[in-house]
Amino acid sequence: MKILPFIYKISDTKELINALEIDLSASSCTAIMGSVGSGKSLLIKLLSDSHLREVGAFSEYLFCAYLSQDLTRLFTGNTPESILELYKDKRYTVGQYFDPMLFDQYAKKLEIDQLLDKNRRLAHYSEGERQRLGLCLAAAVKAPVTILDEPTTALNMAYRQILFEIIKEVQERSRVFIISHRLLDCIAVADHLIRMEDLNIAEHFSIEQIIEKEHILSYYSF
């Protein structure tokens, strides 16, 4: 699977542009970094949204497990039971990829198993609890591509460390994309990185090369 050179017209005055050809091998983990509004989530939307395939930004469009950065839009009004029913339903594509046992394992690791047993409406969950549920769902979908858009915004360090372990496991069976504003999230799990700048893919490099990227290291320090 590759990211291909492309131009995506956002409006009359704005375009998302890539001039690079980037190889995304199986079992890879790609971190997408860049400032607020640089186009990180939009790049990944070009991969996951079937309506946008005609842009030709990617060489293949495989089924994606996707954790959105806005969890409440997905979950409001539902209970965990109703969501799991949908994920397990084989009539839907997600049902063909979802592994309930794997979900239970991750729920235990991220300590939401007891919370799920109570089957409270997700409107009553804290953002962190909702994010952990979303992560367990995305990680338990054995899809060829797994997209985690800002997966740690509401997680404390202990849960972030558990998530890093889970991502390593997921990576063995899927191409993982992680978008994060936190340098640690990117360098803890990724084997290569993409940096977005002003709606352009500005750089693509391996994790070993991060040491030489002083402009990036200084950008991420307070």
Next chain:
Amino acid sequence: MIIRNAHLSHFTSPLGVNLEIKSGESILLLGNSGCGKTSLLKAIAGFSDLQAGEIEAGDKRVAMLLQNPFHQIIMQLVHDELYFPLKNAGKSKEESESEVTKIASLLHIEHLLDRDISTLSFGETQLVMIAATCLTEADIYLMDEPTSHLDPPKIMIFYSCMKEMAKRGKSICITSQSPDEYCFNDTVWIMDDGVIKGRFSANECPEVFERYHIVLDSTLVNMRLKEIAQ
């Protein structure tokens, strides 16, 4: 504002201490996911009731930035969203224009003013709603994870804006998952399972974090970079 003998809803133990939010003080509230940070802010804002205790606010007015900024958008365009609290407060067009320009400049969002909010990224929306919150005529700003979708330079811009608000005598209470932000605040409250475990000055934090096993992102980043270099 004083929070006295408070016990948050859905938690088994009371907060444990009486809390005071002083004028011009910037407080960082740290704690694990589900420990009650948002519940405490919502109780202070009056969005939820306490199980016990009371909040003495006097004539202090409170504004709250919700954790998910999309939940408090009212208007379609950024500049309309920013004008809304000013118009509501009965300010003149000239006065409103001047205040919008000032806050947009403080938060570096001038280039977003004419945009439709639905076209903004999560981080941009967060900055716009921070600006809208600061434009309310409140004395206390409750900011629920305002930096969760911001990159480090934007986090610094946010805190320089908060510093300006504190100079104007506003009290600020911020929740965050990032203990690294302690250095931008006067006081840090550490919370666990609905209980305030301790209140510390920013100077005390390095020692306190060690005691509470709170690890900074920057420490782990340095460790990981060394690992990669080897």
